[in-house]
Amino acid sequence: MKITEEQVRYVADLANLRLTPEEVSRMARDMESILGHIDKLNELDTEGVPAMAQVLFEAGETATLRADAERPTLPNEAALANAPQSGGGFFKVPKVIER
Amino acid sequence: MDIAKLTIDGIRSGLKAKAFSARELCDAALAFAEAENPKTNAYLLLSGERARAAAAVVDAKLARGEEAGPLAGVPVAVKDVIVTKDVRTTCGSRLLENFAPPYDATAVERLEAAGGVVIGKANCDEFAMGSSNENSAFGPVRNPVDLERVPGGSSGGSAAVVAQGTAVVSLGSDTGGSIRQPASFCGVVGVTPTYGRVSRYGLVAFASSLDHIGPFGRNVRDTAALLEVIAGRDEMDATSAFAPVPRYAQAMTGDVRGMKIGLPKEYFTGLASETGDLILKGVEALKKLGCEVKEVSLPATEWAISCYYIICTAEASSNLARYDGVKYTNRSADSATLAAMYRNTRGDGFGAECKRRIMLGTYVLSHGYYDAYYLKAQRVRTLISRDFQNAFGEVDALVTPVSPFPAFKLGEKLDDPLAMYLSDIYTITGDLAGIPCMSVPCGETAAGLPVGMQILTNHFQEAAMFRLAEAFERNGGVNAA
Numbered sequence: 064m065k066i067t068e069e070q071v072r073y074v075a076d077l078a079n080l081r082l083t084p085e086e087v088s089r090m091a092r093d094m095e096s097i098l099g100h101i102d103k104l105n106e107l108d109t110e111g112v113p114a115m116a117q118v119l120f121e122a123g124e125t126a127t128l129r130a131d132a133e134r135p136t137l138p139n140e141a142a143l144a145n146a147p148q149s150g151g152g153f154f155k156v157p158k159v160i161e162r
Numbered sequence: 163m164d165i166a167k168l169t170i171d172g173i174r175s176g177l178k179a180k181a182f183s184a185r186e187l188c189d190a191a192l193a194f195a196e197a198e199n200p201k202t203n204a205y206l207l208l209s210g211e212r213a214r215a216a217a218a219v220v221d222a223k224l225a226r227g228e229e230a231g232p233l234a235g236v237p238v239a240v241k242d243v244i245v246t247k248d249v250r251t252t253c254g255s256r257l258l259e260n261f262a263p264p265y266d267a268t269a270v271e272r273l274e275a276a277g278g279v280v281i282g283k284a285n286c287d288e289f290a291m292g293s294s295n296e297n298s299a300f301g302p303v304r305n306p307v308d309l310e311r312v313p314g315g316s317s318g319g320s321a322a323v324v325a326q327g328t329a330v331v332s333l334g335s336d337t338g339g340s341i342r343q344p345a346s347f348c349g350v351v352g353v354t355p356t357y358g359r360v361s362r363y364g365l366v367a368f369a370s371s372l373d374h375i376g377p378f379g380r381n382v383r384d385t386a387a388l389l390e391v392i393a394g395r396d397e398m399d400a401t402s403a404f405a406p407v408p409r410y411a412q413a414m415t416g417d418v419r420g421m422k423i424g425l426p427k428e429y430f431t432g433l434a435s436e437t438g439d440l441i442l443k444g445v446e447a448l449k450k451l452g453c454e455v456k457e458v459s460l461p462a463t464e465w466a467i468s469c470y471y472i473i474c475t476a477e478a479s480s481n482l483a484r485y486d487g488v489k490y491t492n493r494s495a496d497s498a499t500l501a502a503m504y505r506n507t508r509g510d511g512f513g514a515e516c517k518r519r520i521m522l523g524t525y526v527l528s529h530g531y532y533d534a535y536y537l538k539a540q541r542v543r544t545l546i547s548r549d550f551q552n553a554f555g556e557v558d559a560l561v562t563p564v565s566p567f568p569a570f571k572l573g574e575k576l577d578d579p580l581a582m583y584l585s586d587i588y589t590i591t592g593d594l595a596g597i598p599c600m601s602v603p604c605g606e607t608a609a610g611l612p613v614g615m616q617i618l619t620n621h622f623q624e625a626a627m628f629r630l631a632e633a634f635e636r637n638g639g640v641n642a643a
Contacts, residue, residue, distance in 0.1 A: 071521070074521055074524050074525050074528065075521065077524050077528060078479060078483075078508075078520050078521060078524040079483075079486065079501070079504040079505050079508055080505060080508045080509055080512070080517060080520060080521070081505040081506050081508065081509030081510075082509060082517070083509075086514075086517070090517070090518065090521055093518055093579055093580075094518075094521060094522060094525065096579075096580045097471065097518075097522060097579065097580050097583065098522070098525070100467070100468060100580060100583075100584075101468040101471060101472060101526075101535070102468075103465070103468055104465055104468045104469065104472075104538055104539065104542060105534070105538075107465055107542065107545075109538060109541035109542060109545070112541040112542075112544050112545060113541070113544055114537055114540035114541050114543075114544065115540050115541075115543040115544040115547060116371075116540060117371065117401075118357040118358065118371065118401075118595075118596030119356075119357060119358055119401075119403065119596060119621065128400075129397045137264055137265070141264040142264065144262065144264065145260070145261050145262060145264075145489065145490035146488070146489055146490065147487060147488075147491070147492060147493035148493065154488050154489060156487075156488055156500055156503065157497055157498060157499050157500050157502075157503055158499075158500075159500050
């Protein structure tokens with residue numbers, strides 16, 4: 064399978080990941096070799112095999128739910144303490160909508 | 163006391179006999195770690211203040227004649243992908259260079275409640291992605307056995323600190339072999355328990371359906387003791403298991419006569435190497451201890467790498483989306499718009515391996531590819547899991563190599579990511595099936611490099627796994643007469 068630099072840039076865009084031109088060309092080569100190996104899976108017939116979404120089902124579907132009781136959550140200051148920018152009890156980010 | 167050789171039992175009797183206090187032990191461990199760290203870079207941080215406070219609690223309890231817990235005074239290192247309240251947790255990433263978590267992981271909380279003393283945070287591959295610990299943003303870890311070689315990864319620091327003796331036990335995490343492979347490379351014991359056996363609350367997520375926390379130690383008993391403390395249901399992790407936690411020490415009787423061991427033939431074909439020879443010698447030792455050995459087959463093995471690298475990258479691309487410069491990461495300076503902030507923060511912050519996996523994961527989940535990749539991989543995962551269930555219908559445990567080769571030199575495999583991925587072949591299957599598995603030392607190559615033997619048992623059969631590993635260890639391991 065051929066992975067073009069254009070595809071790499073498209074996927075990087077989906078992933079919100081800035082890549083340098085050197086990274087784009089290296090990524091195209093790496094993805095091509097890894098996906099080339101992964102594509103071997105197509106040789107295997109999995110018709111009728113259920114998908115395994117979870118490792119263990121050991122109880123009924125509601126057994127893992129805890130009681131719906133009120134309890135303290137992370138305090139606002141603690142939640143904001145590691146933010147690069149905060150203010151007024153909120154996370155601050157660059158303006159999204161221009162007025 | 164020779165701190166590099168201490169065991170949990172040895173600490174218990176030393177404290178009881180007043181040969182040393184928990185505080186003295188803690189100070190000695192911290193001083194030793196500080197002296198050794200320039201050689202290996204195995205610790206990213208020593209948590210002296212927190213350690214001394216925990217040791218003081220143990221000493222106070224002992225002075226009052228109270229029970230101080232099964233891990234009383236034991237110096238423990240914690241992999242830096244496991245959060246520790248107010249103690250910097252970087253995940254080996256520039257993005258979290260200044261992250262001080264607001265809470266403790268359940269495993270950390272439990273080991274401290276049992277008297278354990280967290281002395282530091284262990285270096286690792288960035289967000290636990292790697293097999294050599296060369297992907298840490300804070301420099302690679304060197305293997306204490308041979309400083310020119312890697313300690314394995316991604317829990318390379320957790321393995322190295324136990325091998326060098328600065329910590330008695332440590333916590334690592336395993337998604338595709340990240341506990342067993344470094345244990346094998348550093349000549350220590352490393353355990354990946356059943357999926358859900360240990361709460362993942364506070365383990366920074368890489369691939370949620372595959373992530374495990376597990377212990378390292380210099381002997382089987384110590385890993386079993388640590389696992390017993392951290393295991394068990396936690397309501398903060400809905401995937402943690404309700405199954406009761408057995409007293410593992412009671413299972414380690416030394417008697418493995420009649421135990422049925424399976425050798426999966428797919429794991430031994432093409433293994434004409436010193437590693438293969440040592441594993442087969444280990445199998446002969448198990449026969450001498452009275453185990454019955456037979457060949458079994460796990461036919462879906464050849465698809466495991468492809469299956470694993472679809473599932474783990476897909477889950478990683480979702481889990482790593484949260485590092486965007488808003489809540490806890492560094493934010494890139496050039497962030498005039500929201501989109502630029504996301505893209506630049508992530509572009510500047512993630513290392514090459516994380517970027518590769520985010521890209522692969524985003525690709526396999528992107529429009530039109532879901533069925534061909536992710537859904538297909540989940541079906542193959544069912545086949546891999548069924549293989550194990552069939553095998554455990556015939557045998558009690560499986561024995562295999564951990565890695566196709568012993569510790570390699572730094573830089574040796576950095577340029578070929580696919581080759582690095584392929585070397586995970588023996589360890590990823592256990593994670594995909596969610597079964598317990600461990601690495602136990604199985605001799606050394608002619609060059610003196612340790613080799614680990616992998617033991618796998620069925621879901622929640624850690625006790626049988628420990629019994630086999632401990633009997634092997636007790637009787638001289640690969641040299642059992």
